Amino acid sequence: MTDEPTGLWLIGARGSVATTAISGLLALRAGLTPPTGCVTERPEFAGVPLPGWADLVVGGHDVVDTPLVKRAEQLADSGVLPHRLLGAITDRLHAADAEVRPGYHPVTHRGSQAEAAGRLAADITGFRERHGLARVVVVNVSSTEPPVPATPEHDDLAALEEALADPTRAVLPPSSVAAYAALTAGCPFVDFTPSTGIALPALDELARRERLPYAGRDGKTGETLLRTVLAPMFTARALRVRSWAGTNLLGGGDGATLEDPAHADSKLESKARGLAALLGDGVTAPLHIDNVPDLGEQKTAWDHVSFEGFLGARMSLQLTWTGLDSSLAAPLVLDLARLVAAAHAAGQVGALGALAFFFKDPLGSDEHRFAEQARELYRWAGELT
Amino acid sequence: MTDEPTGLWLIGARGSVATTAISGLLALRAGLTPPTGCVTERPEFAGVPLPGWADLVVGGHDVVDTPLVKRAEQLADSGVLPHRLLGAITDRLHAADAEVRPGYHPVTHRGSQAEAAGRLAADITGFRERHGLARVVVVNVSSTEPPVPATPEHDDLAALEEALADPTRAVLPPSSVAAYAALTAGCPFVDFTPSTGIALPALDELARRERLPYAGRDGKTGETLLRTVLAPMFTARALRVRSWAGTNLLGGGDGATLEDPAHADSKLESKARGLAALLGDGVTAPLHIDNVPDLGEQKTAWDHVSFEGFLGARMSLQLTWTGLDSSLAAPLVLDLARLVAAAHAAGQVGALGALAFFFKDPLGSDEHRFAEQARELYRWAGELT
Amino acid sequence: MTDEPTGLWLIGARGSVATTAISGLLALRAGLTPPTGCVTERPEFAGVPLPGWADLVVGGHDVVDTPLVKRAEQLADSGVLPHRLLGAITDRLHAADAEVRPGYHPVTHRGSQAEAAGRLAADITGFRERHGLARVVVVNVSSTEPPVPATPEHDDLAALEEALADPTRAVLPPSSVAAYAALTAGCPFVDFTPSTGIALPALDELARRERLPYAGRDGKTGETLLRTVLAPMFTARALRVRSWAGTNLLGGGDGATLEDPAHADSKLESKARGLAALLGDGVTAPLHIDNVPDLGEQKTAWDHVSFEGFLGARMSLQLTWTGLDSSLAAPLVLDLARLVAAAHAAGQVGALGALAFFFKDPLGSDEHRFAEQARELYRWAGELT
Amino acid sequence: MTDEPTGLWLIGARGSVATTAISGLLALRAGLTPPTGCVTERPEFAGVPLPGWADLVVGGHDVVDTPLVKRAEQLADSGVLPHRLLGAITDRLHAADAEVRPGYHPVTHRGSQAEAAGRLAADITGFRERHGLARVVVVNVSSTEPPVPATPEHDDLAALEEALADPTRAVLPPSSVAAYAALTAGCPFVDFTPSTGIALPALDELARRERLPYAGRDGKTGETLLRTVLAPMFTARALRVRSWAGTNLLGGGDGATLEDPAHADSKLESKARGLAALLGDGVTAPLHIDNVPDLGEQKTAWDHVSFEGFLGARMSLQLTWTGLDSSLAAPLVLDLARLVAAAHAAGQVGALGALAFFFKDPLGSDEHRFAEQARELYRWAGELT
Numbered sequence A, B, C, D: 001m002t003d004e005p006t007g008l009w010l011i012g013a014r015g016s017v018a019t020t021a022i023s024g025l026l027a028l029r030a031g032l033t034p035p036t037g038c039v040t041e042r043p044e045f046a047g048v049p050l051p052g053w054a055d056l057v058v059g060g061h062d063v064v065d066t067p068l069v070k071r072a073e074q075l076a077d078s079g080v081l082p083h084r085l086l087g088a089i090t091d092r093l094h095a096a097d098a099e100v101r102p103g104y105h106p107v108t109h110r111g112s113q114a115e116a117a118g119r120l121a122a123d124i125t126g127f128r129e130r131h132g133l134a135r136v137v138v139v140n141v142s143s144t145e146p147p148v149p150a151t152p153e154h155d156d157l158a159a160l161e162e163a164l165a166d167p168t169r170a171v172l173p174p175s176s177v178a179a180y181a182a183l184t185a186g187c188p189f190v191d192f193t194p195s196t197g198i199a200l201p202a203l204d205e206l207a208r209r210e211r212l213p214y215a216g217r218d219g220k221t222g223e224t225l226l227r228t229v230l231a232p233m234f235t236a237r238a239l240r241v242r243s244w245a246g247t248n249l250l251g252g253g254d255g256a257t258l259e260d261p262a263h264a265d266s267k268l269e270s271k272a273r274g275l276a277a278l279l280g281d282g283v284t285a286p287l288h289i290d291n292v293p294d295l296g297e298q299k300t301a302w303d304h305v306s307f308e309g310f311l312g313a314r315m316s317l318q319l320t321w322t323g324l325d326s327s328l329a330a331p332l333v334l335d336l337a338r339l340v341a342a343a344h345a346a347g348q349v350g351a352l353g354a355l356a357f358f359f360k361d362p363l364g365s366d367e368h369r370f371a372e373q374a375r376e377l378y379r380w381a382g383e384l385t
């Protein structure tokens, strides 16, 4: 499948991560930048049949109108994109804009969620046909949603579809409407956010019925990445972690969203699950996310790890991570599009646990240790044909 | 071999690491402490035929007279040993003192180095016989030596032995005299320091001739441990590390020794080799070791990593490690004694590359990545019988 | 007044700060320790007529029974007191225990708050008479209370006393009952905590009527100390602070109390007021206090300051403070006892704004800049006679 | 003198600091930026008769030809200047370029140093006449020089002038040739670098003879600024600093120069003098400067302070300062030009100790405490008329 034209459809296409991914793809395709941060360009993936940069066509949904060029300029001011790149890709960014359609938003939508999903699916299939694409991978990079209370319909596809048809109900959060639409349009789905998205039994049922693969969730790009690398070290050395406290300072769109504690909860939950999976219970692990607008796209995370060694000796490790979140996320979005496209071409179905490497809260896998995730990823990719 | 009586002979037996290892062994044997920090007590080693805590008997060489009890009290004041433990093990520390013999020191020695080595070897065989030990593992935890200029005798055993017999020469540094003595006494050797020790072709020749295993060198317990865990993360994520600057503040005996730039060079060289092996050349990597006596046994290391991501984005990671060096080293010394004893019992010969997990500058292995080292260690241990 | 016998009556006498202050006073008096951390031993206070260490007699209230010797042992295990000191002062700690009386606790008390205050005051006057003390300074170092809703009685002494007499009401929080009792017993009062304590108009009225001085509140010992030192630097250099984020990790008794968000609020409020006073509004300043029990008496605070310089350049400062809270607080408690005793001897009345140097939320002063507070303190002390 | 046209003559006019100062002055004059970082725009200086931004005319010496516009572009890429500002000031930067003359460099110069100084002085007086300036302040912001061995001529003006006339000698380092030239041209001199510059008795003699004021040396902009703010806090709180370790990572021109240990020595010496002045001897204070080119104009300094409190308790403070060095330095260069111009107008002569606030190694003052320096600066400025 290496050179089949492949679509990348971004939910949240005008956000920071999406704009960076689109700009970067244009730059890669034009040979203007090396593929730093792109995992699929590592030697381990030589020979894996992945779509090339030139094979990827971009479109998406968003609920705001800001042109991509304008977002890209803001990102350049924040150090995410080089100023001198912008000029070279302006025209192509305008072209990409033409493929962004209005997303689903509960506040403005009228009618049933089934209708909404139908409209979203039609946008995607139209895109696929217009560009003659072999397949379209839908990737959710829209704003984090608050956790959603469970209802029985989430566990059963038939019940879910009944509820979706009811114009008086809104049984799914927008991220799950998007996942539902993608699957009904015959597209594999990737959830890069901590939102509910595809992580419902009823949607897993749908994916299996439609014989589609999917992957998620919550891209692992900063503090959690470090934790999944460092926690196994303490374990392998038989050192006892007593507490692992974390503070995240972030600005940008994600900072503003997570300022609302309801939205932050999704993120904190997915982070906490990971630490417990790595170190077991009994570790004191306070965790905060603070919106600090002046940091712009920069995320600064401070972690303080207190651990016990031989004869009860007390020691500590502190970490300060200063990352540009979108710079870290965007190449992974491109990697995931390529890998999930290849999985689809290879006929894989359901949650792709082998992609746990990319996620804070991996679907289809219980493995949080980074090195083990990497090994599994390489093994899996090596078997794609 | 699980329950054969086994000797642990420490070169530098009155130093911080040795005193902590001895005190900890006594505490473990008496069930006064859990085996935190002991890798060989992890589930991965269940079933591996290792000597038990009760099977280990301790002796060693040192060039100072300070009684172990006095060193142990100093370590308690520094937070390395719990004050309340001291009372419980005082008698047994006095007993251990009786097995410490004067080490070889070029300044006080008269005669050839062959005579010196003969005397050291006799101390070790006497110890083995006195206690009816199946074998004795000799572990070097003496003060770091300055790097040693190469001479042709280092490459050839016959030439070396000729030079050793010459009372006008001192062809080997003390650590290598100790290694030579261990091998001639039929004992496996572990080099926990960055000194030359056994890392000479002529001594490898001797080990092979005597069919003895050995392991080294320079215990990996702090900054370098973190580096071998974190550097592979940057690589796996295709992030480009531009600089990795480090500063180490340490007091204690090791701080005083390393204050002398000649001695620090051994340490800095072994650290630098590791980073280049992990990240390739082209990384700016200034590194300092400062003696800060008021820190006592505490070591504080600060690392600043600057890296480049997608589209040239500039990011950084800072680490501050606050460790008690001897608390980190001592359980590994016990682990190494057990593992090398088992390797000897299993008839293994030469550099044990599978023990790279424990060392900054692994002998018999080019692998510096921590996760890969751990996997290799488990595999190797699983095959011991 | 230099050598008049003076009482130091501690509310919360069995807590960490109090136990450290008492142990330290005994050690100072016995010449077992230098007066590190004692501001009043600096050259600036030479010649100021303060009571000497030997002139201070200690007693207090608490609501728990743990003997001081037991608390002192726990503090030694935490690194606050040297183990070897304990033996030397055990007898004197037992003697101090005899002067600790049951404090007022709303849950166990029966009757009006006036009766409670009467009993507390009688304990203090009994102590003063028993020891022939010229005066007793009452210092509140009890657990932090939650903020208290305002009621009209807090603003007017007559109305307050009426409410106090009503057995169906509990118009004052315990810290204010203690302050009321101190004043009615004719004693100056110091509030080392962020609790309401004496900071009510009605109690200020009472202090003035009784011609008593008082000082507060919330001892400035860590993160806030640094902030009042560093914020003026940014101002003097015309640098624009955009955000100042802080995280505090603490164990110990105070950690447990502040785990309850209601109690933490007092502390966070007093910290926030200080930052706004120093830098004006418009600084994003998220602040967290986390209970991390394994840290014991250690407090670790991380601050991240983001600031703007010439031509909008973005820069940052990070701080990690690792302090032993009680070690920092205890000598200041002794300093305050001496200084407030001297103020009382000199006939000063009302809030002692010149002691702002010691407090996060200074009563009687709007000055938060550390250097200016120091200058004012020296000036004021120089005028005491 | 408020509105007299005033020259600012920069030695090292094409360097980072100079280019930032010039660009910033042009932006301030055009009202394109607020005066963040400019101390003389603080309320404390309202009413002080200083030249306005529009009154300052810029010229200078350098030994390289890179046009200012090119340097400014590099600085914009490094985050020092906003990209969008460049367009607005390009023309004026070109104009400023026309006033930069070749500096003195021992390698290219032929003839006596007196001739070199004569040529430099002529450049400055030509500039003064061409622009009808009331005075010209000469500020040294050229590359740091290595420390210079003392010779008797440095102590005596007559002997110095004799040596200067000798074409076979080079008795002065370039920074001192520049200072000598400035003074002989009748200009006040500011040394913003740690080089020898004006800090020689013979040049002080010349300044007094010519009735000229001067100020220096080594602008205080980062780690040392923090030290002079924080060290007095430890002192005022009677806490005993045991060690203060520092590491500076810097790229840029200054990083390249200081990579040479000979040049770094000047900087390290001036930093060490400051710490000892603040805290006395007996503080372990290792200090490193590392060239890390990928950091560009960013300077990252890590300080680790270990201190002792009550009863010997051990505590620590860590600082990480991430500054843009030229952004911090440039506004101070403008401040110094204004203040020294005013001092000259007011007839002041010799070392201006009241400007210690600006310098790591203040000439004419022993005061290193930041708050005291600020107070003295305000007092002094308030008396200028």
Ligand SMILES: NC(=O)c1ccc[n+]([C@@H]2O[C@H](COP(=O)([O-])OP(=O)(O)OC[C@H]3O[C@@H](n4cnc5c(N)ncnc54)[C@H](O)[C@@H]3O)[C@@H](O)[C@H]2O)c1
Residues within 6 Å of the ligand: A011, A012, A013, A014, A015, A016, A017, A018, A061, A062, A063, A064, A103, A104, A105, A140, A141, A142, A143, A144, A145, A174, A175, A192, A193, A194, A218, A219, A220, A221, A252, A253, A254, A257, A325, A326, A328, A329
């Ligand atoms: N390193 C990272 O950046 C990283 C890592 C893990 C997860 N994520 C997640 O990626 C997501 C995007 O982050 P970002 O920084 O780009 O945020 P952003 O706020 O810049 O972008 C989110 C975009 O989603 C759009 N959107 C919101 N609701 C929508 C809807 N119903 N349909 C379609 N579009 C909608 C918004 O208009 C916005 O343009 C967040 O959920 C974040 O948590 C990011």
Ligand SMILES: NC(=O)c1ccc[n+]([C@@H]2O[C@H](COP(=O)([O-])OP(=O)(O)OC[C@H]3O[C@@H](n4cnc5c(N)ncnc54)[C@H](O)[C@@H]3O)[C@@H](O)[C@H]2O)c1
Residues within 6 Å of the ligand: B011, B012, B013, B014, B015, B016, B017, B018, B061, B062, B063, B064, B103, B104, B105, B141, B142, B143, B144, B145, B174, B175, B192, B193, B194, B218, B219, B220, B221, B252, B253, B254, B257, B325, B326, B328, B329
């Ligand atoms: N985490 C760690 O502590 C760690 C990690 C890696 C390596 N090491 C290495 O372990 C060694 C010991 O460290 P330490 O902190 O215990 O140092 P130490 O100074 O406390 O002890 C060294 C001991 O060696 C003795 N000695 C010196 N020369 C000798 C000789 N010729 N023969 C016999 N004894 C001799 C000294 O008298 C001293 O008692 C050092 O080389 C250190 O670099 C330690």
Ligand SMILES: NC(=O)c1ccc[n+]([C@@H]2O[C@H](COP(=O)([O-])OP(=O)(O)OC[C@H]3O[C@@H](n4cnc5c(N)ncnc54)[C@H](O)[C@@H]3O)[C@@H](O)[C@H]2O)c1
Residues within 6 Å of the ligand: C011, C012, C013, C014, C015, C016, C017, C018, C061, C062, C063, C064, C103, C104, C105, C141, C142, C143, C144, C145, C174, C175, C192, C193, C194, C218, C219, C220, C221, C252, C253, C254, C257, C324, C325, C326, C328, C329
């Ligand atoms: N650096 C510092 O330690 C520092 C700085 C500023 C303020 N403070 C404040 O000092 C106080 C004491 O701190 P700590 O660490 O010693 O806490 P702690 O919990 O160890 O001690 C508090 C003591 O107060 C007692 N207490 C509670 N309610 C009481 C009552 N109604 N009457 C009498 N006693 C009562 C408790 O039983 C306990 O013994 C806290 O409010 C803290 O916020 C401490």
Ligand SMILES: NC(=O)c1ccc[n+]([C@@H]2O[C@H](COP(=O)([O-])OP(=O)(O)OC[C@H]3O[C@@H](n4cnc5c(N)ncnc54)[C@H](O)[C@@H]3O)[C@@H](O)[C@H]2O)c1
Residues within 6 Å of the ligand: D011, D012, D013, D014, D015, D016, D017, D018, D061, D062, D063, D064, D103, D104, D105, D140, D141, D142, D143, D144, D145, D174, D175, D192, D193, D194, D218, D219, D220, D221, D252, D253, D254, D257, D325, D326, D328, D329
């Ligand atoms: N925060 C700060 O940036 C800061 C603080 C204190 C001191 N300083 C000092 O300021 C000076 C300048 O720093 P920078 O970052 O601009 O360095 P830079 O290397 O960018 O600039 C120095 C300039 O001086 C020029 N130069 C060298 N020798 C000269 C000579 N003999 N005559 C005339 N010009 C000469 C060089 O060509 C270069 O253009 C350095 O000495 C530095 O130590 C800077």
Ligand code: NA
Residues within 6 Å of the ligand: A361, A362, A363, A364, A365, A366, A367
């Ligand atoms: Na999972």
Ligand code: NA
Residues within 6 Å of the ligand: C361, C362, C363, C364, C365, C366, C367
């Ligand atoms: Na106040």
